[in-house]
Amino acid sequence: MTAAADLVLTNAAVHTLESPDETHEAVAIRGGEIVRVGRAFDVELLVGVETRVIDCDGRVVLPGFVDAHTHLPMVGRSLVHADLSKADSVADAVSLLEDRASEVDDGAWVLGFGYDESTWDESRYLTRDDLDSVSETAPVVAFREDLHTAGVNSVVLDRYGDRMAAEGVQTDSDDEDGEPTGVIVEEAVDVLWDATEPDRDEMTRLVRAAQEYATARGVTGVHDMVRGSRAPEVYRDLAEAGELDLRVRINYWSDHFASLHEVGLRTNHGDGLVQTGAIKTFTDGSFGGRTAKVTEPYADAPDETGQWVVAPDELHELVAEADDAGYQLTAHAIGDDAIDTVLDAYAETADPGTARHRVEHVELASDEALDRFADTGVVASVQPNFLKWAGEDGLYDARLGDRRLQTNRYRDLLDAGVNLAFGSDCMPLGPLLGIDLATDHPNPEQSLTVTEALRAYTSGGAYAGFDEDRLGTIAPGYAADFVVLDESPWESESIRDIGVAMTIVDGRVVFEARD
Numbered sequence: 395m396t397a398a399a400d401l402v403l404t405n406a407a408v409h410t411l412e413s414p415d416e417t418h419e420a421v422a423i424r425g426g427e428i429v430r431v432g433r434a435f436d437v438e439l440l441v442g443v444e445t446r447v448i449d450c451d452g453r454v455v456l457p458g459f460v461d462a463h464t465h466l467p468m469v470g471r472s473l474v475h476a477d478l479s480k481a482d483s484v485a486d487a488v489s490l491l492e493d494r495a496s497e498v499d500d501g502a503w504v505l506g507f508g509y510d511e512s513t514w515d516e517s518r519y520l521t522r523d524d525l526d527s528v529s530e531t532a533p534v535v536a537f538r539e540d541l542h543t544a545g546v547n548s549v550v551l552d553r554y555g556d557r558m559a560a561e562g563v564q565t566d567s568d569d570e571d572g573e574p575t576g577v578i579v580e581e582a583v584d585v586l587w588d589a590t591e592p593d594r595d596e597m598t599r600l601v602r603a604a605q606e607y608a609t610a611r612g613v614t615g616v617h618d619m620v621r622g623s624r625a626p627e628v629y630r631d632l633a634e635a636g637e638l639d640l641r642v643r644i645n646y647w648s649d650h651f652a653s654l655h656e657v658g659l660r661t662n663h664g665d666g667l668v669q670t671g672a673i674k675t676f677t678d679g680s681f682g683g684r685t686a687k688v689t690e691p692y693a694d695a696p697d698e699t700g701q702w703v704v705a706p707d708e709l710h711e712l713v714a715e716a717d718d719a720g721y722q723l724t725a726h727a728i729g730d731d732a733i734d735t736v737l738d739a740y741a742e743t744a745d746p747g748t749a750r751h752r753v754e755h756v757e758l759a760s761d762e763a764l765d766r767f768a769d770t771g772v773v774a775s776v777q778p779n780f781l782k783w784a785g786e787d788g789l790y791d792a793r794l795g796d797r798r799l800q801t802n803r804y805r806d807l808l809d810a811g812v813n814l815a816f817g818s819d820c821m822p823l824g825p826l827l828g829i830d831l832a833t834d835h836p837n838p839e840q841s842l843t844v845t846e847a848l849r850a851y852t853s854g855g856a857y858a859g860f861d862e863d864r865l866g867t868i869a870p871g872y873a874a875d876f877v878v879l880d881e882s883p884w885e886s887e888s889i890r891d892i893g894v895a896m897t898i899v900d901g902r903v904v905f906e907a908r909d
Contacts, residue, residue, distance in 0.1 A: 398442025399424050401874070401901055404434045406450035407882065410868045411457055411849055421455065423874040426901035431868055453895055454882050456848065457866050458614025458875035459825040460855025462775050463754055463817030466618050466642075467592070467625050468507060468541070469607055470600025476506035478536060479822060483514050484524055487536060491528045503590055504534040508822075511538070512682065512789035520545030522576025535586055539821050540680040543579050544586060551576065554589060558582035561701070579683045580703055588622065597624040601632065605639045609897045609905040611824050612877030616640055617775075617817065617859055619674050621647035626668075633667045639904035641875070643671040643859045645724055648704075648712055654721075661722040662860055667900070671859060672722035672752060675712055676703040678732035681757070681783070681793045686729035688758065693795035699731070706735045713739040717749060722860075724752035724775065733759050737766045747771020752815075752858060755780075757801045758794070764803065768810040773858045775815045776802065778828035778847070784836045799837040808846060815858035816850040825851045830889035844884050874901040 399422035408418040408431060420437035422430040430437050441447055472479065476494035481487035487509050495504045511517050525534040525547035534547040546554075551574050555563065562582025565572030578586075592600060608616065620626055625644075632638035646654060651673050654660075663670045678700055679685025684692050687700040703726075704712075713723055725736045736753050740746040752773040757780065759767075767774055781802055783789040790798035807814055816828055829851060835841040842850070853866030864873050880893035897905035 396440065397424060399429060399437075399440040399445050401898075401903075402437060402441055402445055402447045403450055403455055403876070403878070404438060404447060406453055406455045406878070408455040408868060409848075411845070411852055412867050412869065415845055421868060421874075421876075423898075423901040426874055428868060428870050428872050428874050430870060448896070450878060450895075454879040455868070456612075456877050456879065457852040457868055458877050458897065458899065459612045459851050460615040460617075460641075460815075460859070460861075460865060461608070461613050461817045461823065461825065461851075462617045462815040462855040462858050463777060463819050464608075464616040464618050464823060465541070465820050466604045466608070466616055467597060467600045467623065469820050469823050470602075470604035471505065472507040473603045473607060474600060476504075476536075477508060478506040479508035479510065479539065481509055481514075484511075484516055484518070484520065487520060488524055488527060491525070491534060491536060495529055495532065495534070498532075501532050504529060504532055505590060506536045508539045509536055510682075512783060512792070517792075519543060519577045522547050522551065522574065525576060535590070537583075537586075538682060540682045542583065542680040542685060543577065543683045544583050546576050546578060546586070548576075550586070554585050557585045580679050580685055580701065591622060592624065594624045594627065597628045598631070601625065601628050602637075606905075608823055609639050609899070610894060610907075611826070612879070612894045612897050613823070613825060614641060614875040614877065614897060614899045615643070615855065615859075615861075615865065617643045617645055617671055617855065619645050619647070621649060621674075629668050638667050639899055639902075641667050641669075641865075641899065643669045645671040645674040648673055648675040648716075651712070651716055651721070655719050660720055669859070672724040672750075673712070673716045674724050674726075674754075675709065676726045677706075677709055677735055678727060678729050679703055680728060681790060684793065686757070687731040687735075688729040688794075689731045690797070692793050693797075694792050700729050702732075706739075709735065710739045710742065713751075714742060717743040717746075717751070722750050722752070724754055726754045728755045728757045730758045730760050730763070733763050737763060737770070737772065740770060740772055741766070750858065750860060755819075756807070758797065759803060759807075764806055764810045764812065767807065767812040771813065773813045773815055774807050775817060775858055776804065776807075776850075777817055777819045777821065778802070778804070778832035778850075779818055779821055779824065781831040781836060786836070788836075802835070803840050804832055804835065804842050804850075805840040808842065813854070813857055814850045815854040816847070817855065824890070826883075826892055826894075827890040829883065833889065844889070848883065875899050
């Protein structure tokens with residue numbers, strides 16, 4: 395006799411997202427695993443005395459979203475500290491920071507996260523003059539959404555300025571006597587990450603807040619980029635306590651490579667909800683900070699072509715050593731020069747496709763680069779929510795001019811046979827927003843179908859994490875990770891506004907909307 399299911403979802407439109415996509419009426423789960431998908435009559439034969447049966451009332455059931463590029467504690471920070479993504483002007487951002495200053499102890503850090511000046515009428519970075527108005531006695535930092543740029547007040551410059559790389563501290567003139575403006579970029583920002591890194595208790599608070607936010611948006615798994623953080627410890631603590639509501643694949647910064655290698659912790663080690671992923675590194679910066687490495691100068695800065703955050707020689711050395719030790723590599727590369735440099739480094743390894751080496755962002759890729767992705771099997775881990783900057787008169791128009799239409803070439807990548815994984819980089823975390831933008835690309839030639847975009851946010855992320863045999867589709871034997879949507883994304887006029895009714899991870903309901 396077949397054992398009863400623990401959970402049955404019925405009266406639903408269950409999309410497997412396999413190729414071809416199939417639609418069923420119901421799905422049954424036992425022990426965190428899918429045991430049957432099909433007609434409601436057949437699936438409901440597995441209903442027992444203790445089976446929970448959920449009537450989905452015609453809603454759409456999809457594989458859970460896998461966000462292949464997150465900084466989950468940063469989501470928590472935005473929720474706990476000043477959320478500057480809400481600001482629509484310099485004055486508004488300052489006001490939000492003033493509100494935060496009134497909540498913290500005297501002299502404590504006043505932190506804000508996520509401002510995006512490209513949407514403001516006065517499109518400029520926050521400066522020391524702006525932030526001195528928040529406090530002249532406490533350190534104040536406003537991190538830009540891309541996390542590569544920050545504004546600081548005079549207190550921060552006085553305390554930490556001598557520790558910051560000079561090239562990362564912007565001044566009001568080009569000569570050596572220039573005064574710092576309070577705008578800092580790239581390596582100079584790292585000093586602030588170190589100074590404000592949460593302790594274990596605070597990190598637990600941030601992760602709890604972030605996972606609640608993520609599961610409410612249908613996210614069932616994340617590939618988290620971690621550097622010098624207590625987050626891995628907290629993820630494992632929560633998992634052991636049965637309180638981790640997401641699958642977490644930890645991509646460790648290259649700073650940690652030697653330690654991971656020494657203790658024998660390799661890519662794909664771990665079980666259950668927490669796994670070791672790739673070794674993560676940078677190459678360049680961001681378009682917002684004009685630090686992404688491009689072969690042609692910026693449209694609004696004709697003498698600038700970006701900067702190397704990690705020099706090519708250093709990158710090649712890291713890739714060779716980590717690949718030889720059996721690690722997956724993932725490298726941040728936004729500009730075309732940076733993308734080519736990463737592909738050059740991967741080409742020197744034995745089998746970059748089998749190793750599932752990844753390039754994060756891939757924003758301005760040449761035709762040749764697309765062919766190299768396809769030939770080598772390297773994964774393109776991209777963030778469709780970045781398309782919010784690619785429209786006419788947007789940030790990329792200002793930085794790149796006509797080249798904005800050559801960014802984020804999702805159709806070309808997919809048609810070339812490249813393995814495509816979607817993530818958010820938490821700008822903001824929200825798969826439905828990314829899917830909406832990817833299906834309505836500013837360059838219509840690069841738009842994806844709804845099914846293609848959904849696969850990039852499900853099976854695409856699963857493949858990038860060596861999980862394609864257990865995640866990313868709805869089929870017997872796969873993990874029971876689902877999102878239940880109030881509307882069909884194939885029929886909705888605004889995919890980003892579709893409500894998430896329920897999120898299920900490992901057969902457990904971790905989010906349920908309240909009517």
